[in-house]
Amino acid sequence: MSATNFRVRYRLTDAPITFEGELTDLSRIDVQALDLARPIKNYRGQTHVGGWYYFVKAKRHLRFESGLERLRLMLLDYDPDITLVAPQPFQLLFHQEGRALSHVPDLLIVRPGRVRLVEDVKPLKFVDRPANVLAFAATRQACERAGLEYSVWSEPPAVVAHNIRYLAGYRRVPQHLDEYAPVLLDLARDTILLGTLASLAGPNHWVRPVLYHLVWTHRLTLDLTRPLSNRSEVSPGSRYRGKT
Missing domain, CATH: 1.10.10 (Arc Repressor Mutant, subunit A)
Structure with a gap:
């Protein structure tokens, strides 16, 4: 069943409040001004560890939530067609079967001359989990409506x-x-x-x-x-x- 009532929430680094608007806002917003839509926590016993990666193109450190996200940032930093990346860029709000749901994609990627790319980074073994399938499908649907691209990225060879x-x-x-x-x-x-x-x-x-x-x-x-x-x-x- 299709998701409905799409909205986004996002934060800016120089503003203490949370903004709510349309997904199309993310086609225009300064990606480097986006703050994390949700905190990245490290805690005892977790199976993945977050940290900071120096994204040399932007000359700034970016947060990552796992080793796979760090690897993805490296590949994007290496890719000559990518200029800017924002981690945990927004929270997507939507309704499905009468339930209010949300999802925070992992990355918002700027590619000059092309539309922006929203991306989730997920190990291949977790991609088909029902909760992920639902979140990915809703995010893809929202991005298509907003004129953005969407993809799910998993580990390379x-x-x-x-x-x-x-x-x-x-x-x-x-x-x-x-x-x-x-x-x-x-x-x-x-x-x-x-x-x-x-x-x-x-x-x-x-x-x-x-x-x-x-x-x-x-x-x-x-x-x-x-x-x-x-x-x-x-x-x-x-x-x-x-x-x-």
Whole structure:
């Protein structure tokens, strides 16, 4: 049965009150001004632990509620088509079969040139639970009416997760970027093995952080679906700019 009477509640970081309005409000609102719609708590005995992730694109820390949400934030931070993300952005209120219900999606994602994306992050083994099926269906219905997109995201292949966690350690600008980035980019004009590239560019302890940062910023690219090693093939990325 379809849900009805959709409303949203959200909070702003500079306002002590809760706002209530239409879901279409979220197409216009400053995503960086959104506060958590509900608190993220850590307590003894819980099976998942929240924390803070530094989202380098926005130059700010974002809350996450679980390790899977942290991984999702890393992947969104790495994705060149994503600019801003708000965690726990709003509470969706709706009625179904005479009951007043609510759901707080995990993320609101800004993609320039496209409509905003509302997303729930849920382990695959929990996606089909009845309560989740109901909440996801209602949220999808509300988003379709409001001209937003909606998706449910679950864990990627283990090798992708391992690689993105590793590369995320190099998302901040490293020392000696200006010195070694031109060398690495020049050497990687054609596909080259990662180990060979690093050994030709300079001292390993300075070159590796720069190399991985160039991969993170898409000036170089490698296949994240395969284990990262010295045998990984490195090629010019989508934002390759030669020696500059």
